[in-house]
Amino acid sequence: MKKNNLTYLESVHRDGKIWGIALCLIIFAFPVAISIVFGAVPEWEALAKGMFATVPMYWAVGIVEIFTYIPMLGAGGTYLSFVTGNISNLKLPCAVDAMERAGVKANDEEGEIISTISIAVSSIVTTIIILIGVVLIGVIAPVINHPVLTPAFDMILPALFGGLAVVFIAKNPKLSIAPIILMLILFIFVPALNAGTVGIMVPVGVLFTVAVARIMYKRGML
Numbered sequence: 001m002k003k004n005n006l007t008y009l010e011s012v013h014r015d016g017k018i019w020g021i022a023l024c025l026i027i028f029a030f031p032v033a034i035s036i037v038f039g040a041v042p043e044w045e046a047l048a049k050g051m052f053a054t055v056p057m058y059w060a061v062g063i064v065e066i067f068t069y070i071p072m073l074g075a076g077g078t079y080l081s082f083v084t085g086n087i088s089n090l091k092l093p094c095a096v097d098a099m100e101r102a103g104v105k106a107n108d109e110e111g112e113i114i115s116t117i118s119i120a121v122s123s124i125v126t127t128i129i130i131l132i133g134v135v136l137i138g139v140i141a142p143v144i145n146h147p148v149l150t151p152a153f154d155m156i157l158p159a160l161f162g163g164l165a166v167v168f169i170a171k172n173p174k175l176s177i178a179p180i181i182l183m184l185i186l187f188i189f190v191p192a193l194n195a196g197t198v199g200i201m202v203p204v205g206v207l208f209t210v211a212v213a214r215i216m217y218k219r220g221m222l
Contacts, residue, residue, distance in 0.1 A: 008109060009075060012116075016079030023083050061203065068203040072096065074106040077115035084123040088202045089157060093164055094122040175222065178212040179205050 098118035
């Protein structure tokens with residue numbers, strides 16, 4: 001498939017780079033604009049100490065996520081997910097389910113298209129829901145915060161991943177044992193891990209599963 005003398009993937013990489021760079025500029029422009037408008041210059045020493053403590057972890061996670069998500073989402077889906085955010089909670093489950101239903105893989109051109117469309121639709125739907133929530137916050141807040149419904153809302157994400165897990169575990173039960181045991185051990189015996197660390201643990205689990213799968217394949221277990 002060619003578009004303006006470019007193949008589909010070439011156009012995806014071109015547009016993805018443009019939007020990625022634009023997003024970076026917008027993100028950095030906001031604090032710069034705030035500093036200029038309000039004359040609030042950060043304490044550079046304190047900023048350096050804070051960045052020294054946090055940036056290495058985010059750089060490492062960012063690099064790992066690139067190698068983790070591209071095989072699962074394809075190039076277009078990865079670019080779009082990185083721009084819109086909330087990958088592990090929304091974009092990844094949506095894209096994986098869409099490709100599963102269409103019977104395609106992310107490394108096929110059809111899979112690339114399906115993944116990108118599903119993530120785009122997910123982003124649009126999420127934006128619309130957030131907009132509705134902001135407009136009607138006064139009406140829906142008492143309902144959402146009602147003690148009777150709180151347990152249900154707390155279980156939405158586990159239920160979503162649980163439904164996806166059943167499908168993939170059923171495909172290869174032997175391969176699923178190792179990552180399940182790893183995550184159970186980590187979340188049970190490492191108190192620092194909680195719902196807020198899911199974004200970090202997804203790439204860790206993927207890399208661990210790939211390593212285990214390679215070992216099992218070489219030993220003729222798969």
